[in-house]
Amino acid sequence: MKWKIRDVIIGNQVVVAPMAGVTNIAYRSILKEFGAGLICTEMISDKGLLYENNKTQDMTEILDSERPISLQLFGSEVETMVKAAIYIDKNSKCDIIDINMGCPVNKVIKSGAGSKLMTEPELAYNIVMNIVKNVKKPVTVKIRSGWNHKSINAVEFAVLMENAGASAITVHGRTRSDMYTGKADLDIIKAVKAAVNIPVIGNGDIRTPRDAEYMLDYTGCDAVMVGRGILGNPFLIKQIVDFIETNNFEEEVSLALRKEYILKHLDKLIQLKGEHIAVLEMRSHGAWYIKGLKNASQIKQRIVSANSVQEIKDIIEEYFKTL
8 A cells, every 4th residue: 555754655554674784775675676665774873974984975875776765864963963964865865864763772872862862852853843944855753662661752752753844753662671672562653643643654573464464453553664574584575565465475485585585685785895794794694594494503603604705605505405
């Protein structure tokens, strides 16, 4: 089902979460092949952009084939966030600018960014309001249910973000103190959806097509955001899209398809980052792709120890012949 974030038309209700070291161009192009309606880039530092860090600026590159796409920005100061958002608005092909107010990791929290902003609603409001005033692209916000279980404020915070001019809200149904443990609270997503008039994207615990359908039905949210469930599993995107739209999906992913996409992902990483970085990143991705397969833990150890592209390719070829 098509839906909109302001004037951006999105082809289906499956959104890919921003994940550091994962949602770069290499993997995004694969996720798009499997039908992702909207993809969010790895989060980008406002200061990294403003200090003209080449690596950060490279992260703003978008291919036409990836669109519609959302570029996620993080920071904690109004002035630098506005300047970075203006840079993105003028220099990136992205369709949407997303503001990260949900990241729970210490490095981000210490700078006052990510979910730390949920403890400072006035600052968060001023960041969003001033960005909206200064850019043409729609601005969205990703939040958590709250800082901890004594300060669950997602509903009030979402209303504030809507008042600041946000065009959509993503809610991860965990607090910052939960990190990624426990179960996502779908009731908080449902409550946010009831409280605002802009689209709400539900996030948390989407590991199967049935999880996605349940979240849509239970919360009434406009779309689901899939994160860790697609690590080494781009096939989940098509399964969810098919299930939502036809109530049917292919449960088994063939070994041939799995092998094809491990090697395709490796080749795309080589094109994007060169052989050395591709090998380092494929140590994680390769392990995710084979998770759950026969003797996967032994092969994972070999992939993690691999030092060259050819070595990884040989390990994969040899392994899949044994399955």
